[in-house]
Amino acid sequence: MPQRKFQAPTEYQLAARKDQIPDELLTRCPVCQQDCYTQDLTELMICPNCDYGFRLPAWQRIRQLTTTFEELDAVVTVPERFADTAYREKIKRAKATTGLNESVVTGLATLTGQSFGLGVMDAHFMMGSLGSATGEKITRLFETCTAKRLPVVMVTASGGARMQEGAAALMQMAKISSAVVQHRDAGLLYVTILTDPTTGGVTASFAMQGDVVLSEPHALIGFAGRRVIEQTIQQTPPADFQRAETLLENGWLDQIVTRPQLRLTLARLLKLTSGGPSHE
Numbered sequence: 470m471p472q473r474k475f476q477a478p479t480e481y482q483l484a485a486r487k488d489q490i491p492d493e494l495l496t497r498c499p500v501c502q503q504d505c506y507t508q509d510l511t512e513l514m515i516c517p518n519c520d521y522g523f524r525l526p527a528w529q530r531i532r533q534l535t536t537t538f539e540e541l542d543a544v545v546t547v548p549e550r551f552a553d554t555a556y557r558e559k560i561k562r563a564k565a566t567t568g569l570n571e572s573v574v575t576g577l578a579t580l581t582g583q584s585f586g587l588g589v590m591d592a593h594f595m596m597g598s599l600g601s602a603t604g605e606k607i608t609r610l611f612e613t614c615t616a617k618r619l620p621v622v623m624v625t626a627s628g629g630a631r632m633q634e635g636a637a638a639l640m641q642m643a644k645i646s647s648a649v650v651q652h653r654d655a656g657l658l659y660v661t662i663l664t665d666p667t668t669g670g671v672t673a674s675f676a677m678q679g680d681v682v683l684s685e686p687h688a689l690i691g692f693a694g695r696r697v698i699e700q701t702i703q704q705t706p707p708a709d710f711q712r713a714e715t716l717l718e719n720g721w722l723d724q725i726v727t728r729p730q731l732r733l734t735l736a737r738l739l740k741l742t743s744g745g746p747s748h749e
Contacts, residue, residue: 531578541575574591583739668690
């Protein structure tokens, strides 16, 4: 049989074929830059090539880490004194997109029979920024758990303090830190799980104040942004200088835990402080 000559498709044909490719068929990992089929990410949303954990909605994270969960202070939202129209519109859009009233969900949870307080920040709500309502919810969580003598677990994901609220947002760092100290003085455990990204005032306060500080692989963790640092020191930092692996090497983290192992690791930590059974 005569061999058929290969004929390259025209630009019009290529465009027509691309139109037939389903949206979101592939997802590119921001760390290893490899494409993978979105369906291969599974519910855990982890890169199959490098174990990077993609950003998760708060309620999806809660389902992965708890057996039961009772939300606290769900109606706490931005105070009326912040009446800037543009800011109010951003809050309205964030609420509509995420179904949340604020950038953190807090509540009382159980995992394999162990009770604890849980706060989960959501990067999809104004980049998980720390505002006055966010700070109020986290502070109340610590106060409740101190009174009930429960450990606290915080899952952080934030771009830092919310600039629209100015000094009121920055004051949340001290407010939450005070509640953390009272919780610690009561002899209770505080565990932080740092996820991508954890930056700004959140890193400078309660994210790094845990008795045990965990992180997911390749999470971006730092205070100032890379460009600010480069402009300040007039040098180019290493590519991985704000990644979890670098922080672990320099003693800022206790352990890096892949997302499939987080539930078991947390259950073991809670068991160590309560003396109760731990099983999956």
